[in-house]
Amino acid sequence: MTRAAPLPRWWILVAGLLVATVQLAVPGSIIAGRIALLSAGHEITLKTVPVDPRDLFRGDYVILNFAISRVELADVPHPDTIDELDEIFVIISPQDDDWAVSSLSEAMPDTMPPGAQVLRADVDYLSGEGANRTARLRYGVESYFVPEGTGRDLEKLVRDKALSVIVAVGPGGRAAIKGLVIDGERIYDEPLL
Amino acid sequence: MRRGGASVLLRAKRAFEVWSPGKENRLAGYVDKAMRDVARWSEQGLITDEAAAAIRADLASRRSGYGLPHIFALLGAILLVLSVLTFVAANWDEIPRLARVAMLAGLLIASYAAAVRLFLTGHDIFGQTAVLVGSGVYGGSIMLVSQMYHIYGNPADAVLAWALGTTLAAAAFRAPAVWVMAFAIFCLWSAGTTAESNEVHWIFPLVVAAMAALAWWIHFTGARHLVALALTAWVVSLPIVHGASFFPYQTLTIGLCVGAIGAAAMLLAGDGEGFVERNAPIAMLYGYVIAFCGLFNMQFFEHDVPLEKFVMLAAATLVLSLAVLAVGRLRGRGMALSVAYLGFSIELVGIYFKTFGTLLNTSIFFFTSGVMVIALAWFGMRLRKRGVLAGDFS
Numbered sequence: 001m002t003r004a005a006p007l008p009r010w011w012i013l014v015a016g017l018l019v020a021t022v023q024l025a026v027p028g029s030i031i032a033g034r035i036a037l038l039s040a041g042h043e044i045t046l047k048t049v050p051v052d053p054r055d056l057f058r059g060d061y062v063i064l065n066f067a068i069s070r071v072e073l074a075d076v077p078h079p080d081t082i083d084e085l086d087e088i089f090v091i092i093s094p095q096d097d098d099w100a101v102s103s104l105s106e107a108m109p110d111t112m113p114p115g116a117q118v119l120r121a122d123v124d125y126l127s128g129e130g131a132n133r134t135a136r137l138r139y140g141v142e143s144y145f146v147p148e149g150t151g152r153d154l155e156k157l158v159r160d161k162a163l164s165v166i167v168a169v170g171p172g173g174r175a176a177i178k179g180l181v182i183d184g185e186r187i188y189d190e191p192l193l
Numbered sequence: 194m195r196r197g198g199a200s201v202l203l204r205a206k207r208a209f210e211v212w213s214p215g216k217e218n219r220l221a222g223y224v225d226k227a228m229r230d231v232a233r234w235s236e237q238g239l240i241t242d243e244a245a246a247a248i249r250a251d252l253a254s255r256r257s258g259y260g261l262p263h264i265f266a267l268l269g270a271i272l273l274v275l276s277v278l279t280f281v282a283a284n285w286d287e288i289p290r291l292a293r294v295a296m297l298a299g300l301l302i303a304s305y306a307a308a309v310r311l312f313l314t315g316h317d318i319f320g321q322t323a324v325l326v327g328s329g330v331y332g333g334s335i336m337l338v339s340q341m342y343h344i345y346g347n348p349a350d351a352v353l354a355w356a357l358g359t360t361l362a363a364a365a366f367r368a369p370a371v372w373v374m375a376f377a378i379f380c381l382w383s384a385g386t387t388a389e390s391n392e393v394h395w396i397f398p399l400v401v402a403a404m405a406a407l408a409w410w411i412h413f414t415g416a417r418h419l420v421a422l423a424l425t426a427w428v429v430s431l432p433i434v435h436g437a438s439f440f441p442y443q444t445l446t447i448g449l450c451v452g453a454i455g456a457a458a459m460l461l462a463g464d465g466e467g468f469v470e471r472n473a474p475i476a477m478l479y480g481y482v483i484a485f486c487g488l489f490n491m492q493f494f495e496h497d498v499p500l501e502k503f504v505m506l507a508a509a510t511l512v513l514s515l516a517v518l519a520v521g522r523l524r525g526r527g528m529a530l531s532v533a534y535l536g537f538s539i540e541l542v543g544i545y546f547k548t549f550g551t552l553l554n555t556s557i558f559f560f561t562s563g564v565m566v567i568a569l570a571w572f573g574m575r576l577r578k579r580g581v582l583a584g585d586f587s
Binding site for chain 1: 278281282283284285286290291298301302305306308312313315317324327328331332333334335336337338340341342343344351352354358361362365366367390444554566571
């Protein structure tokens, strides 16, 4: 559409290399970060219930809902200034055969009770008034992408069985899905690549 | 072109010609129509053969570089991109994930290799097509990776990374078609962010400004309407997202200011092709659209509008449409004319269905405004007879 002089030949080569490199490096760096997290992180197992929607670009997935996704603020110590969209550190401890939130903190805690883990989360929204508010937390492990048409199968499968998700937790509290467990049996391990 | 002997000065001049804004092209439709007119005038003996040839040469130099094969190639590229995106979304487990990653990486490298080859052999538009495919594959690979690792994250972040990478490709290859793709992805990003946070996306106008600067730099004049359209949609969505609390009549006020500046600049400017001459009509056109949406919202979507206010707003909408019609006609701007006709018609249909309390009131309104518009027509004819408007108001 432009009637300007053509691009110099050397620049066409540079442009091709530059753009291809950057556009390969962006997804590549996501892959590298995930591999580091999945191979070096701690493992915790969270019980969950899936539901089945579809993403515009990534296809079918199941939304995973955890006991630690919902926190009654009256029950746990938390920063007073807590607000929607805040990033927050969640200290969780084993309870029965699942995990429960024991406190919320603005910064990475220095000391932790034995057996506890820390997870980084976003405050999705707050509901209720004053001291009786409920916080909805998002850990970044709430979606599990499945081959087209198999979301319902997974949902059916877990209707009468217990589904849990194995989550890798990195040193900074970041979490990534590592595998699925149905009725105590590790049915699916996420490959690193 | 001589090789090797070019002096430093010549090289510098060439480099400047490559990067500096030059002549832009008109749409193919205008050039073709002008060519037919020149042929007719030449046949009727209105212009000499030399003049006709000179005009033809000037027109040919402004003809868009896009032929039918180019258009088909671009549309085909869009279909390929959609195929890649839906393939990723299908999450087909017959092909292992690693193989899918390798496929996309291979496709990306192949696209840019093809682009480099096509640009080097002078097939710039086909080269742009290859860059378009490459940037589409890039988006697909971001989505594939975040699907592979079940990254919930913020889906808008992935779209932003896609938009930025595509913008880099558009800038590096100075490719208008890729610019359009990047711009569309930015709009998708903004819509996604707004839907997620339910707050006004204040960064969006800045992003649009940066993209407008990039479009100017790659000489893509067709971007002006896309830029104006995106800003219009953003301003019109302000009261919907933000509530009416921003400032009263925000859409109407912004639209009137932009439109009035555009109209004034159109009336004051000459017939040249400077910055003002090219952009003032766009400011008036989209300012009118924004103001119209504001007025329409206040008349037909707000609850319990008092009758006097409704009559005033309806009259204001009709007057505004007539003003845009007048300026568009005086300065020979077909698009402003069409949009003003459209606005006028929509307003009439709106009034007809809502009615001013009673049908009798509506009838009186239509009668009064009809008489006034016909009076304007009569006044215009008088001015024309006296030669004040010298045929412009024909």
